Amino acid sequence: MDFNDTPEEAAFRQQVRSWLDANAARKSDDKTSIRARVDDVELLKRAKAWQAKKAEAGYARITWPKEYGGLGGTPIQQVIYSQEESNYLVPLGFFDIGLGMCIPTMMAYATPDHLQRYVKPALHGEEIWCQLFSEPAAGSDVAGIRTRAERDGDDWVINGQKVWTSGAHYSDYGIIITRTDPDVPKHQGLTMFFLSMKAPGVEVRPIKQISGGANFNEVFFTNVRVPDSQRLGKVGDGWKVALTTLMNERLAVGTPAGGLDVDELLELARDTELEDGPAIRNASVRSKIAEWYVQSQGLKYTKFRTLTSLSKGQTPGPESSIAKIVAAPKMQDLGAFGMELMGPAGIMTKDVPGAGGFQQQWIGGAGFRIAGGTDEILRNIVAERVLGLPQEIRVDKDVPFSQLGKK
Amino acid sequence: MNFDFSDDQKMLKEQVRKFLADKCPMKVVRRVLDGEETHAAEVWQGLADMGLMGTAIPEAYGGLGLGPLELCVIAEELGRACAPVPFSSSVYLASEAIRRWGSEAQKKAWLPKLARGEAIGTLATAEGPQPPSPRTVRAALTDGRLTGSKLPVADGEAAHVAVVVVNTGGSGQRALSLALVDLSAEGVSRTRVATVDPARKHARLDFSNAPAELLGGKGKGWQLLNELYDGAAVLFAFEQIGGAEAAMWMGRDYALQRQAFGRVIGSYQAIKHKLADVYVKTELARSNAYYGAMMYAENGADLPIAAAAARVAATDAYDFAAKENIQTHGGIGFTWEADTQFHYRRSRLLALAIGGPTAWKDKLVTRLERKNAA
Numbered sequence: 001m002d003f004n005d006t007p008e009e010a011a012f013r014q015q016v017r018s019w020l021d022a023n024a025a026r027k028s029d030d031k032t033s034i035r036a037r038v039d040d041v042e043l044l045k046r047a048k049a050w051q052a053k054k055a056e057a058g059y060a061r062i063t064w065p066k067e068y069g070g071l072g073g074t075p076i077q078q079v080i081y082s083q084e085e086s087n088y089l090v091p092l093g094f095f096d097i098g099l100g101m102c103i104p105t106m107m108a109y110a111t112p113d114h115l116q117r118y119v120k121p122a123l124h125g126e127e128i129w130c131q132l133f134s135e136p137a138a139g140s141d142v143a144g145i146r147t148r149a150e151r152d153g154d155d156w157v158i159n160g161q162k163v164w165t166s167g168a169h170y171s172d173y174g175i176i177i178t179r180t181d182p183d184v185p186k187h188q189g190l191t192m193f194f195l196s197m198k199a200p201g202v203e204v205r206p207i208k209q210i211s212g213g214a215n216f217n218e219v220f221f222t223n224v225r226v227p228d229s230q231r232l233g234k235v236g237d238g239w240k241v242a243l244t245t246l247m248n249e250r251l252a253v254g255t256p257a258g259g260l261d262v263d264e265l266l267e268l269a270r271d272t273e274l275e276d277g278p279a280i281r282n283a284s285v286r287s288k289i290a291e292w293y294v295q296s297q298g299l300k301y302t303k304f305r306t307l308t309s310l311s312k313g314q315t316p317g318p319e320s321s322i323a324k325i326v327a328a329p330k331m332q333d334l335g336a337f338g339m340e341l342m343g344p345a346g347i348m349t350k351d352v353p354g355a356g357g358f359q360q361q362w363i364g365g366a367g368f369r370i371a372g373g374t375d376e377i378l379r380n381i382v383a384e385r386v387l388g389l390p391q392e393i394r395v396d397k398d399v400p401f402s403q404l405g406k407k
Numbered sequence: 408m409n410f411d412f413s414d415d416q417k418m419l420k421e422q423v424r425k426f427l428a429d430k431c432p433m434k435v436v437r438r439v440l441d442g443e444e445t446h447a448a449e450v451w452q453g454l455a456d457m458g459l460m461g462t463a464i465p466e467a468y469g470g471l472g473l474g475p476l477e478l479c480v481i482a483e484e485l486g487r488a489c490a491p492v493p494f495s496s497s498v499y500l501a502s503e504a505i506r507r508w509g510s511e512a513q514k515k516a517w518l519p520k521l522a523r524g525e526a527i528g529t530l531a532t533a534e535g536p537q538p539p540s541p542r543t544v545r546a547a548l549t550d551g552r553l554t555g556s557k558l559p560v561a562d563g564e565a566a567h568v569a570v571v572v573v574n575t576g577g578s579g580q581r582a583l584s585l586a587l588v589d590l591s592a593e594g595v596s597r598t599r600v601a602t603v604d605p606a607r608k609h610a611r612l613d614f615s616n617a618p619a620e621l622l623g624g625k626g627k628g629w630q631l632l633n634e635l636y637d638g639a640a641v642l643f644a645f646e647q648i649g650g651a652e653a654a655m656w657m658g659r660d661y662a663l664q665r666q667a668f669g670r671v672i673g674s675y676q677a678i679k680h681k682l683a684d685v686y687v688k689t690e691l692a693r694s695n696a697y698y699g700a701m702m703y704a705e706n707g708a709d710l711p712i713a714a715a716a717a718r719v720a721a722t723d724a725y726d727f728a729a730k731e732n733i734q735t736h737g738g739i740g741f742t743w744e745a746d747t748q749f750h751y752r753r754s755r756l757l758a759l760a761i762g763g764p765t766a767w768k769d770k771l772v773t774r775l776e777r778k779n780a781a
Contacts, residue, residue, distance in 0.1 A: 001476065001701040002409050009408075076408075266775060280776065283769070290768035293775065294720045298691030301698045304410040311408045319694070322687045376676070382686055383679035387659050390674040 003304065005080070006311065012077055016059070016084045023053055024088040034091050044170055047091035051125025060123050061099055068107070068115075069123045076310040097166060098122050098129030102175045105245045106194065109232035114194075118173070130197070131245065132162040132176035132219060139164075140377045142177075143186045143239055144396075144404075147221060149178035149193065156180075156193065156231070158201075158224040164371075168204045168217040171197045175245065176221075177238050182402040189401055190238030195226045211363045259331065259364070260357040262293045265338055268353050272341045279341055288337055295330050299323055318386045324368075325378050332365025334358075410697060412480060420480035426453060427488040433746045439491035440606040440749070445565040451492045451524060460498055461522030464506060468518035475638065475703040479696070482642045486649030486725075486757075489749040491606040493527050493562035495760070499642045501528025504570045504585065504635050508623035513587055517568055529566040531557035531612055532632070538766065539572060541580045541629055546614065548573040548586050552594075553619035556611060559600050561760065563610025566590055571614075572632055575625055583628030586619040593617065604752035636761045637714040641699035644721035647757050648692050651721070651728035654750040655685045658728075658735040665737075678735060685728045692720035712778060715771035722757070722764045729754035 005013055035043060054060040055069060062078040064070025071077070085092070103122050106115060121127040138144040147160025158178055168174070174197055181189035197204070201224035206214040233241040266289055269280040279285045302319050309316040338358030339346030349356045369375050383389040396404050412420070431450045439447050454460065462477045464470025471477075478498065485494055502521045505513055505528070520526035532539040534546065534557055546555025553573060560569065567590055575584040588595070594617035597610045623631045659682055662673030672678050699717035702710040729750040733740040740747040758764060 286772040287768050290719055290771045294695060294716050297716050298694045298720055301694035302690060307408040308410045319690045322690050325687055379680040379683040382683040386686055387682055389679050
């Protein structure tokens with residue numbers, strides 16, 4: 001047992017490091033992220049420039065075949081690149097959805113001409129893609145979407161609303177799942193398209209979250225015309241296409257964890273005076289610190305187990321499915337407990353220990369428990385796919401979509 | 408990144424698993440639980456035939472000369488089977504203490520027999536219903552003679568030799584030492600004690616001027632015990648993980664078969680989510696235990712922290728898996744005939760054996776403080 005690279009991995013890491021040293025600045029002790037340093041417009045400009053550089057070097061999508069501008073590399077090489085890149089002050093995150101989910105879906109269903117046209121600009125950061133799936137009435141049950149696409153000559157006309165669309169406000173293109181036939185059961189009446197986010201009738205509005213941030217959008221479609229040539233997959237096969245998209249969700253491993261954790265809580269407990277002495281001497285405080293530490297370390301080493309499988313060229317086991325089930329509630333609870341240690345002043349968001357980080361964890365945790373699969377859906381997935389328990393009963397399975405909710 | 412057991416270690420694991428599935432099904436656990444025998448002698452003999460008691464004992468003393476990683480995979484399988492054998496007492500604790508701190512004569516006297524499974528060892532710490540500590544250990548070793556009582560002592564009736572935590576005078580931690588006692592000697596008497604897990608028999612040991620030798624230095628007992636516990640915590644963690652997984656699958660199998668309100672109960676989210684939580688805790692424990700195993704094997708500086716984390720996570724996982732297994736079974740799970748009781752009993756035994764979760768959480772934070780201060 002060890003954490004070492006194989007000789008090949010070590011060589012690749014060295015190669016990546018040399019390239020990064022030559023092309024980017026290493027992070028200093030000043031942990032201020034690049035997002036906090038520049039405004040949004042400048043950030044996007046820099047992100048596109050960095051993406052272009054990566055693409056020229058083949059690092060933009062390491063596991064893609066060379067014909068698409070990738071490196072033809074392995075998943076572990078992608079992880080190594082991401083680990084190394086996280087040590088440099090570079091703007092990331094704008095292209096993950098497009099390159100991780102949208103373009104792979106295009107590769108599976110779009111025509112050669114379209115691939116010729118769209119893959120390279122996406123890879124080089126010239127065009128950004130978003131994924132238009134969730135709707136106000138269809139979150140966990142995404143097959144319940146209502147956005148309509150109706151055939152009109154060689155075009156389709158799209159009307160409806162999407163929500164929680166990350167990056168829609170700076171995206172150039174999107175893939176969208178629509179309902180083309182409401183008179184068949186819900187999974188059968190769906191069709192996927194790609195479209196321009198600049199097309200007439202597309203309106204993007206940011207959603208302000210509890211945390212005050214606005215990372216997501218609602219997107220309204222009013223008589224948006226999309227040519228039939230931009231259909232992905234057959235009419236009525238949209239669910240199958242959507243599953244391709246979802247299966248291509250980028251490898252979550254290797255992503256640097258953000259936010260404060262047990263070390264910061266330990267520091268806070270040491271610096272906080274309770275009635276009978278420092279909080280760190282309090283048995284119930286110690287018990288909580290121990291429990292969260294065990295969770296943090298458990299997730300860290302679970303990731304190492306997954307990386308080991310990748311390193312050996314094996315498919316990782318189901319253990320990685322526990323990550324968000326553990327991390328999200330922990331984020332919320334650890335934040336809340338840090339606030340509690342500060343006494344009534346724990347409600348303050350500035351001039352408090354941790355620079356407001358505990359308060360951010362507490363607020364953000366509420367969203368993290370929902371985003372990308374709720375706690376409850378993730379438990380269903382573990383129960384069904386890992387433990388082999390029955391799927392949820394689907395009372396809407398054989399009912400035409402248009403008849404749902406009607407007696 | 409190579410954070411996994413080797414193919415040889417996995418093969419050993421498979422071999423032990425097959426042996427136990429064959430020779431140590433739940434009816435054997437039940438037989439020991441219900442009966443008078445101290446342990447399942449035929450299972451013990453089978454493990455001895457494979458040489459497993461000597462896994463980490465050097466070849467010079469008749470062992471296989473392997474190490475902690477091999478013991479980890481064996482421990483997991485023993486836990487899965489709820490094996491009614493004195494393996495943890497004899498191998499994780501007694502043999503390990505003698506191997507690490509025994510004199511040449513002590514090692515020669517005991518390790519070959521322990522390696523072959525001919526002799527059974529145990530560790531005697533507690534003296535009644537409070538956690539053993541420098542403030543509570545009264546059993547006194549003076550001039551090579553031990554007087555006092557220890558209870559409960561795991562496998563105390565079956566054992567031939569015991570490592571005993573004794574008071575050798577002085578104050579605080581320095582008052583304690585480890586002693587090696589041949590339990591066949593004069594002045595040793597044993598009485599069975601009733602416990603929540605009779606599949607692993609426990610005894611009261613009374614020493615009345617019994618011959619005993621120091622093991623390790625005088626006054627070092629508490630320190631050595633804690634060092635011994637760090638390694639044992641990793642092995643107990645694997646045993647707990649094996650048990651947790653077994654309890655999880657037992658609950659899952661029942662949930663797939665039992666019908667209520669016209670559906671199998673495993674189709675209800677109340678059950679699905681409960682069992683998913685068991686899986687989550689078990690995987691957290693496994694990942695912590697892997698790091699503990701790695702640190703134990705390389706005697707890494709992080710062992711005290713890694714061992715405590717593994718111990719805390721695995722105790723939590725097995726506790727939760729065992730009790731929710733009964734809950735998933737409903738009324739039938741609370742009957743004597745059901746196999747659910749074995750994991751429930753064993754989970755509590757293993758949780759308390761080398762110190763409970765509250766104490767280990769406290770140790771973990773103390774060690775984190777020390778590391779962060781350094």
